[in-house]
Amino acid sequence: MSFSITLVIIIITALISWRAFQDNDLKYKMMFYPYNVKHHKEGYRFLSYMVVHADLMHLFFNMFVLYNFGQVMEYMLDFKYGSSLGTFHYLILYIAGGLFATLWPMSKNADNPNYLSLGASGAVSSVFFAYILWNPGATLNLIILPFWDIPAWLLGIAYLAYEYFMAKKGTSNIGHDAHFGGAVFGILxxxxINFEKGQAFISYIFN
Structure with missing residues (x-):
């Protein structure tokens, strides 16, 4: 791998997000707005929302997660499939993961003029959950529990349950439905591309 696609994505996302921080009109035009997608044919929003963020903390968190897990996932795909095909799979995982993350919000909010969302969380969730499925034995540390190694698969299940519950509850301005959708795409x-990873994941958990 001569260069990191993950770092390219991070740089592009950071630059566009930073520009949008200074220009609210630009941010608005790039946000995912199901109502305008349906009624004003603004289909470009299915992609543009992934490169703008609400604020610096939102941007940092998404890019921090992508930096830590995206590069590893990119390397593993390159190792398994070769550089060209590995890069293709990684880009599909990220971009299509972000697109897939819009399906649930789109179906619920196509006629809701008050729903807007932004950020790379759906795409990042796709990469993160692909990493978990690819590495069932991995452990993770949370900032709030720095001395406890948590099995990645256990954290993933808890995350999915939480995001699904919060999306159904619908009382938060966080895009839980997009997080859930992106995670599901990463698994699928x-x-x-490698069904054996799913078999190995199930075998690891129950054996």
């Missing part, structure tokens, strides 16, 4: 894509 790994199963599509």
């Amino acid at each position: 894509y790994v199963l599509l």
Whole structure:
């Protein structure tokens, strides 16, 4: 791998997000707005929302997660499939993961003029959950529990349950439905390109 696609994505996202921080009109035009997608044919928003963020903390958190897990996932795909095909799979995982993350919000809010969302969380969730499925034995540390190694698969299940519950509850301005959708895509894509990873994941948990 001669260069990191993950770092390219981070740089592009950071630059565009930073520009949008200074220009609210630009931010608005790039946000995911199901009502305008349906009624004003602004289909470009399915992609543009992934490169703008609400604030610096939102941007930092998404890019921090992507930096830590995206590069590893990118390397593993390159190792398994070769540089060209590995890069292709990684880009599909990220970009299509972000697109897939809009399906649930789109279906619920196509006629809701008050729903808008932004950020790379859905795409990042796709990469993160692909990493979990690819590495069932991995452990993670949370900032709030720095001395406890948590099995990645356990954290993933807890995360999915939480995001689904919060999306159904619908009382937060956080895009839980997009987080859940992106995570599901990451799992499905790994199963599509390497079903044995799913079998190994189940075997690891129950054996």
